[in-house]
Amino acid sequence: MRQRNCDFVGTTMEVDGQSTLSLREFGCEQNLLSRPDGSSSFVQGDTSVLAGVYGPAEVKVSKEIYDRATLEVVIQPKVGLPDCIKILQTGSLVMQCQHLPQDGSKMLKMGSPIWNMDSRVKERAREQCVRETCEAALLSTLHPRSSLSLVLQVVHDDGSLLSCCLNAACMALMDTGLPMGCLFCGVTCAIDPEGHIVTDPTAQQEKNSRAVMTFAIDSAQRRVMMSSTKGSFSVNELQQCIAVSQRASEKFFQFYRDSVRRRYSKTL
Amino acid sequence: MSDCLKEKVGEVLLPGDVFSLERKPEKVICGPGLRRNGDEILVCKSGIFRHKHPNMYWIDSQQKRYVPAKGESVIGIVTAKSGDVFKVDVGGSELASLSYLAFEGATKRNRPNVKVGDLVYAQFIIANKDMEPELVCMDSCGRANGMGVFGLGGLLMKVSLGLVRRLLVPQSALVKELEKVFPFEMVVGLNGRVWVKAQSTQHMLVLGNLLEGCENMTAQQRHAVFRRVADSTP
Numbered sequence: 001m002r003q004r005n006c007d008f009v010g011t012t013m014e015v016d017g018q019s020t021l022s023l024r025e026f027g028c029e030q031n032l033l034s035r036p037d038g039s040s041s042f043v044q045g046d047t048s049v050l051a052g053v054y055g056p057a058e059v060k061v062s063k064e065i066y067d068r069a070t071l072e073v074v075i076q077p078k079v080g081l082p083d084c085i086k087i088l089q090t091g092s093l094v095m096q097c098q099h100l101p102q103d104g105s106k107m108l109k110m111g112s113p114i115w116n117m118d119s120r121v122k123e124r125a126r127e128q129c130v131r132e133t134c135e136a137a138l139l140s141t142l143h144p145r146s147s148l149s150l151v152l153q154v155v156h157d158d159g160s161l162l163s164c165c166l167n168a169a170c171m172a173l174m175d176t177g178l179p180m181g182c183l184f185c186g187v188t189c190a191i192d193p194e195g196h197i198v199t200d201p202t203a204q205q206e207k208n209s210r211a212v213m214t215f216a217i218d219s220a221q222r223r224v225m226m227s228s229t230k231g232s233f234s235v236n237e238l239q240q241c242i243a244v245s246q247r248a249s250e251k252f253f254q255f256y257r258d259s260v261r262r263r264y265s266k267t268l
Numbered sequence: 269m270s271d272c273l274k275e276k277v278g279e280v281l282l283p284g285d286v287f288s289l290e291r292k293p294e295k296v297i298c299g300p301g302l303r304r305n306g307d308e309i310l311v312c313k314s315g316i317f318r319h320k321h322p323n324m325y326w327i328d329s330q331q332k333r334y335v336p337a338k339g340e341s342v343i344g345i346v347t348a349k350s351g352d353v354f355k356v357d358v359g360g361s362e363l364a365s366l367s368y369l370a371f372e373g374a375t376k377r378n379r380p381n382v383k384v385g386d387l388v389y390a391q392f393i394i395a396n397k398d399m400e401p402e403l404v405c406m407d408s409c410g411r412a413n414g415m416g417v418f419g420l421g422g423l424l425m426k427v428s429l430g431l432v433r434r435l436l437v438p439q440s441a442l443v444k445e446l447e448k449v450f451p452f453e454m455v456v457g458l459n460g461r462v463w464v465k466a467q468s469t470q471h472m473l474v475l476g477n478l479l480e481g482c483e484n485m486t487a488q489q490r491h492a493v494f495r496r497v498a499d500s501t502p
Contacts, residue, residue: 037333056333056361139303139312143335144397146361174283177331179303179312182284219284260314261280264330266486267316267430 023200023248028167028259030175036151038176042168044200046158049165051172055148063147069140072149073131075123075165078157125228130165133186133216133226137170139179148178159203160188162214162228167252174260183219185252187245188212191233197241199248213241217249219256273309277319281327285311299326330430330483334359334459336395341415343424343457344403346386354382356390356403359426359459366390370404372412380405380417387418387463389455422453422465423472429460431483442482445490449478449498474501 024045033039036052056069063070134150150172152165166186173180190201190209198205206212211231218225224242233241272287273296287309298304301313302325311317315329334342336358344356347363355363366388371380382388390403405415434442435456446452452466452475462479466472474497482490 031330037331056335058362142397143361174314175331176333177313177315177329179301180283181310181312183282219282220286257280257282260282264280264316266484267328267330267434 023251024202026167026252026255028171028255030171030259030263036172036176038172038174038178040168040171040175041155042164042171044160044164044167045202046156047160047164048155049161049168050153050155051165051168052151052153053148053172053176053178054151055176055178056143056146057149059145059147064145067141067144069138069143069145070147071131071135071138071140072147073127073134073169074149074151075127075130076151076153077119077123078154080119126162126165129162129214129216129226129228130169133166133184134169134173136225137180137182137184137218138173139181142179157203159201159206160186160214162186163188163200166214166216171256171259174256181220183253183256184216184225185219185249185256186214186216187248187252188214189241189244191231191237191241195237197237197244199244211237213238215242215245217246219249219253222246222249273325274319276317277325279317280315281311281317282314283312287311295323297324299324301327301329328430328433330428332428332460334429336360336364336392336401336459338392338395340395340458341389341391342403342459343455343461343463344388344390344459346382346384346388349382349384354388356388358401358403358457359461360401362400364392364401364403366403366405370406371416372406372410382417387424389415389418389457391415418455418463422463423469423476424461424463425476425479426460427462427479428483429458431479432456432458432460432462435462441487442490445494446475446478449475449494450501471501 027043028040030040031038032041033052036054038053039051041048041050059070130150130152140148150169152168154161163186166184170184174183188200190198190206191211192198192205192209198209201209201212209231211229211233213227213229215224216226217223289307289309296309298309301311301315303310303312311327313327313329315327317325318328319325342358344358344364346354347357348355352368354366354368356366358364368374368379368382374380388405390405392401393404394402405412407413434440436458450466450471452464452471455463464472464475466475478494478497481493485493
């Protein structure tokens with residue numbers, strides 16, 4: 001008999017009075033998996049991510065840090081092999097490629113490993129963004145010489161994946177009960193060719209845009225903890241996007257509070 | 269200062285919430301989930317804010333992973349014997365050590381009969397983030413006082429840490445209601461492990477399911493379920 005707390009916040013919300021600056025419906029559920037120490041699923045429109053946290057647990061001697069916890073983040077793609085297996089595979093395929101003659105027909109076959117490599121690099125970059133944000137929010141010195149592992153399973157990707165990963169990670173860390181200095185949330189902004197800012201874009205909107213930026217905002221002072229950008233934009237546009245993200249983050253933090261309050265409502 | 273804390277008692281707080289001590293602070297004891305950070309108190313876990321007279325405050329949260337704390341009684345599983353200590357799994361981030369001399373009446377000649385795989389009910393005498401946790405199976409007077417190796421039979425299960433604390437509250441309503449369903453023995457470790465022993469395996473399994481189920485039930489729902497179970501089990 002597990003408690004379900006799926007809070008779906010209305011329809012699209014207006015952040016800035018302008019209709020483009022709106023967030024898709026978002027929802028969250030905590031403690032939905034039985035094996036991990038903490039888990040959550042976060043849904044933003046059609047983008048959905050499932051997160052599980054294990055820890056503080058025993059750590060391998062090679063990864064042990066004497067004064068704080070070791071955090072590992074793995075993002076599992078929706079389809080395809082987990083990251084570690086891919087490395088082995090692409091490694092061997094690249095080796096083969098080197099021995100191939102520079103012949104057009106055979107080069108075509110190399111398309112798949114190169115594509116794999118590319119998606120792997122993207123994934124690693126995403127993992128690093130999430131890991132560094134979590135490390136900044138967690139008080140990891142309180143659990144030295146232990147390991148924390150965060151596994152993010154992409155259920156469906158319809159744009160703003162990194163921000164959804166960040167939100168799922170924050171809810172899962174909170175569910176685990178790990179000591180945190182502040183909360184964080186992820187907001188993605190896209191700038192379309194006309195120069196309008198679209199918050200929480202869908203995959204189609206991301207594709208049509210000139211630039212996509214994701215920010216992690218902390219709950220204490222609404223400062224930017226992490227930024228990941230793609231495309232070209234002016235300094236002014238960057239600052240506008242940060243301001244918009246900060247305003248959008250209010251919605252997320254209020255949602256976090258409502259969601260946790262609902263979770264504890266039965267034991268109040 | 270204590271006014272602004274008292275206002276929030278019973279509310280759900282999130283990590284990052286801050287109480288600032290503007291005026292000259294009174295003495296306040298911060299329990300789990302609260303940290304002093306210069307002139308303010310920082311909340312670092314999500315949960316319900318609790319208060320105990322006169323000045324104790326803490327965050328009551330539902331988590332699954334145990335972090336050892338000094339003085340807490342836990343149920344451990346003996347996983348290895350190395351020299352004169354046993355290594356005990358308590359569900360924390362590392363194994364705890366338990367000396368063979370830390371049992372009632374144990375001497376260098378008279379070793380306690382503990383095998384790998386046994387369950388022990390023990391208490392932490394050393395538990396901090398920088399040292400290996402250490403358990404003992406006797407109190408400061410050298411008496412077992414209920415601690416030691418478990419006998420045969422019984423069923424061990426894992427529940428959330430929040431539920432364990434609810435079971436251990438003096439005069440717990442939950443335990444009183446469970447007692448009425450059918451007679452059983454229960455040992456509750458603060459690490460989320462609960463050992464039960466009843467007449468039959470069926471009763472033990474029913475108890476396990478009830479405990480797991482009542483984690484997220486309101487008092488009325490619990491009454492209804494317990495009554496139904498008491499009527500249907502022979």
